[in-house]
Amino acid sequence: MSKSQPSSEKGHDYVSFVVTKAHAAYYFKNPISAKAHENAAACMPGGNTRTSLHAEPFPLSIISGTGKELTSADGHTYIDFLGEYSAGLLGHSNPRIEEALSKTMKSGWNFGGATLYEKKLARKVTARFSKGGMDLVRFTNSGTEANMMAIGAAIAWTGRKKILVFSSGYHGGTFIFTMAMCKWYHSKTSSTPPLNINLPHEFVAAPFNNLKETKIIIESLPKDSLAAILIEPVQGSSGCRPALPEFLTYLRETCEKLGALFIVDEVMTSRLGPSGYLETLGLRADLITLGKWIGGGMSFGAFGGRGDIMEMFDPARSTKGLMHAGTFNNNVFSMSAGIVALDIYNEQKLKEFNARGDRMKAGITKVLFDTGIYSQEHAEYLKDVREIDSFEDDVRLYTGNDEIVNLPKVLISSRGTMLNLRFTSPQAGAWHNLYYHYMLANGMYLASRGYTPMNLEISDEDVDRFVSLVKEFLIIHLDEIKNQD
Secondary structure, three states, X not given: OOOOOOHHHOOOOHHHHHHHHHHHHHHHHOHHHHHHHHHXXXXXXXXXXXXXXXXXXXXXXXXXXXXXXXXXXXXXXXXXXXXXXXXXXXXXXXXXXXXXXXXXXXXXXXXXXXXXXHHHHHHHHHHHHHHHOOOEEEEEOOHHHHHHHXXXXXXXXXXXXXXXXXXXXXXXOOOEEOHHHHHHHHHOOOOOOOOOOOOOOEEEEEOOOOHHHHHXXXXXXXXXXXXXXXXXXXXXXXXXXXXXXXXXHHHHHHHHHHOOEEEEEOOOHHHHOEOEHHHHOOOOOOEEEEXXXXXXXXXXXXXXXXXXXXXXXXXXXXXXXXXOOOOOOOOHHHHHHHHHHHHHOOHHHHHHHHHHHHHHHHHHHHHHHHOOOOOOOOHHHHOOOOEEOOOOOOOEEOOOOOOOXXXXXXXXXXXXXXXXXXXXXXXXXXXXXXXXXXXXXXXXEXXXXXXXXXXXXXXXXXXXXXXXXXXXXXXXXXXXXXOOO
């Protein structure tokens, strides 16, 4: 692909023109995946049963995975930088996980009874995450279920109803808090809310990382009405957006002051620290939710926290206890795989892995400075992008004060091995799609929104190759990227 574009491609329709070309090449290269998607539409809406996997014009069909690589139905092999949206931390077909599952399968499954697996995994999970606040734990089938149970526990414990959530937060399929949704919660109008399937709790919304506006919102609540504050310490699905330490500290202190519970969603971020990410900041949660990688690639979720709160789920308490059912909560596959996963991803591996993520962030950050997409004026804050949301103004770059600084046209936001290259213009969707197709065409698999939570099989050489492709892409389209409205 040439670094200079013909004049016919210039102007307002540039990105639409090049996306159309990329789609045509993609169709030509992947006819089997295209046909599979077309046929699937006859039995699934949009040919899809998991929204995040959709990509324009159609998703690849994957038939196998080994180590760091995925192979599509069309016979193409990719280095997997998506890591099953952070659930595939161990890579594909890990031999130790395979051995554990094989051994488990030989003994049978679906027992309808307690097993030794769940008891061993519970001991390992509470030992691992105790510093973050987990005294006791219960298992679920997903992070969504874990957050559902944590919210229910907070309401039962406090006798209150309101749950404070944050703009662009994601806590599972029934807890999606887009900016539009949060502004509707905040506006207190009778207008029709954005289309959603969120559970009907009494949610109160605040702008992520915005201490000033959040304080006003909390102080306006009726006395003794707030049951819990629910937050991701790094917002994964909205672009790997880290919470400011001072913002998290304020929320922790506010919960203590008001008698509310501090629920920290570490479904994704648990990979970032030995006891989760929150503990690396010197903070503890009242309740923690887990998921993704801890199940060793199997379906998994967990919620846990302070012993006095979690004791509500003790079935021996008879009518005073809370019910927590779930046929597959203790399924032997997730339990046995999770035991091994926690052994594989030990503290030394964690340090090495996050260093590799930092290497990738540093490489892409250098590219953004070298190409002039990042300015030197705010270099200190662009080296580690944090964002301030607002219900009154546009999202802005954190610069340590109230200065209004717009986000750059392209940015990298991350913590450790959770990274996301993002475009911020009104045509961001098209730019993300173009970037996605460029990386696929060069053998790199990632989310269509640019999300790249790495897996343990990725090497420094893979990271350097990825960074070089990002540089190539940005240089090819540099003039148009800089001139976006």
